[in-house]
Amino acid sequence: MDSEVGRLRTVLLHRPGDELKRLTPRNNDTLLFDSIPWVARAQDEHDQFADVLRSRGVEVLLLTDMLCTALAEPAAHEAGVRAAVDRRRLGTDLADVVSSHLSSVDAESLAHALIAGMTFEELPAAEGASLVRKMNHPHDFAIDPLPNLLFTRDSSVWIADTAAVASLAMPARRRETSLLDLIYDHHPRFADTELAYGSHHAPVEGGDVLLLAPGVLAIGVGERTTAAGAESLARSVFADDLAHTVLAVPITQRRATMHLDTVCTMVDIDAVVMYPLARDELIAYTLRDDNGGLRVDGPTPFLTAAADAMDIDHLRVIDTGLDPVTAEREQWDDGNNTLAIAPGTVVGYERNVETNARLEQDGIEVLPIAGSELGSGRGGPHCMSCPISRDSIPYQGKPK
Numbered sequence: 118m119d120s121e122v123g124r125l126r127t128v129l130l131h132r133p134g135d136e137l138k139r140l141t142p143r144n145n146d147t148l149l150f151d152s153i154p155w156v157a158r159a160q161d162e163h164d165q166f167a168d169v170l171r172s173r174g175v176e177v178l179l180l181t182d183m184l185c186t187a188l189a190e191p192a193a194h195e196a197g198v199r200a201a202v203d204r205r206r207l208g209t210d211l212a213d214v215v216s217s218h219l220s221s222v223d224a225e226s227l228a229h230a231l232i233a234g235m236t237f238e239e240l241p242a243a244e245g246a247s248l249v250r251k252m253n254h255p256h257d258f259a260i261d262p263l264p265n266l267l268f269t270r271d272s273s274v275w276i277a278d279t280a281a282v283a284s285l286a287m288p289a290r291r292r293e294t295s296l297l298d299l300i301y302d303h304h305p306r307f308a309d310t311e312l313a314y315g316s317h318h319a320p321v322e323g324g325d326v327l328l329l330a331p332g333v334l335a336i337g338v339g340e341r342t343t344a345a346g347a348e349s350l351a352r353s354v355f356a357d358d359l360a361h362t363v364l365a366v367p368i369t370q371r372r373a374t375m376h377l378d379t380v381c382t383m384v385d386i387d388a389v390v391m392y393p394l395a396r397d398e399l400i401a402y403t404l405r406d407d408n409g410g411l412r413v414d415g416p417t418p419f420l421t422a423a424a425d426a427m428d429i430d431h432l433r434v435i436d437t438g439l440d441p442v443t444a445e446r447e448q449w450d451d452g453n454n455t456l457a458i459a460p461g462t463v464v465g466y467e468r469n470v471e472t473n474a475r476l477e478q479d480g481i482e483v484l485p486i487a488g489s490e491l492g493s494g495r496g497g498p499h500c501m502s503c504p505i506s507r508d509s510i511p512y513q514g515k516p517k
């Protein structure tokens with residue numbers, strides 16, 4: 118997979134489940150949701166998203182199904198139990214109880230515990246006293262839920278035929294990558310898949326990684342991905358021959374712009390939808406391999422650096438919204454966060470009326486989906502999808 122826009126063949130989604138039912142007004146900020154979603158409606162909206170993709174010939178893999186299949190293998194089941202049980206939180210006695218309970222349950226129940234977490238009152242009864250059990254409220258989490266698993270773009274990103282497991286920055290999301298490790302290591306579908314990066318490296322989240330063109334990556338550096346992460350992913354993709362140029366793009370460190378894909382996504386081979394303020398302000402450092410070392414040039418304006426690296430005259434930019442206020446509102450509601458399913462065809466939230474109209478005016482087909490509940494986690498179609506296979510795009514470079 119060498120672009121963000123080649124015809125989408127296979128994508129990994131996560132249909133939200135009981136983990137969303139764990140959100141309360143007391144924990145939603147820590148768990149990175151802006152409000153408490155209506156879970157059944159969020160599931161309907163997600164089903165509609167998956168159906169739109171299927172109707173266009175995309176194979177949709179669901180993370181829970183993939184995890185259950187992976188966990189059917191005994192080694193994966195053991196690794197899953199280890200990933201669920203935090204001995205520092207539970208203490209030795211209770212950790213042993215929880216481990217032995219989870220070791221005895223089937224793959225579906227273990228997957229449920231890994232995704233939806235477990236409260237203290239849901240733990241199995243056991244002989245003997247546990248101070249930890251006594252001193253925690255029954256509704257406290259013994260295993261944290263993972264409501265942000267919905268945003269499969271962030272936990273892993275495919276570059277060429279390689280799956281790069283991310284290194285997530287926020288404590289509420291860190292354990293997600295252990296589930297991706299289980300799937301990529303143990304699901305038969307990925308037996309021959311090369312793996313890259315991983316959670317032991319400096320922070321990189323997939324929503325910051327955009328495949329601008331074959332061999333060209335842009336990596337946002339901001340609230341989630343650090344400069345060390347961008348440098349380390351650049352070294353890794355150069356060493357594996359997955360890219361020749363990486364653009365490290367500083368983005369404002371705040372929630373509205375937590376990832377590069379919140380301000381810019383590709384909608385065609387040579388076009389992006391972009392937040393106007395970002396268009397004027399974004400810069401990029403250009404990283405290339407220098408005989409095993411790194412060469413860093415710039416900064417230069419992002420759009421110039423991108424066109425140079427992509428070897429095209431210029432990158433077409435379609436603005437979010439109509440006026441600055443509409444643009445700000447629609448950027449917040451993920452108007453920029455489109456998922457391309459082919460060059461010039463994208464999925465976008467229906468609520469971003471002005472941005473979608475601009476896209477259509479510029480010849481981009483928009484397949485609208487509802488997102489009133491899904492959007493409460495602050496992520497759109499691009500965040501909610503991890504493309505695994507796309508057709509190659511025709512070479513766009515200028516004739517030499």
Ligand SMILES: NC(=O)NCCC[C@H](N)C(=O)O
Pocket residue numbers: 148149150265268270271290323324325375376378379494495496497499500
């Ligand atoms: N690529 C993205 O922008 N993903 C959205 C992630 C939203 C999630 N609630 C988070 O804060 O990480």
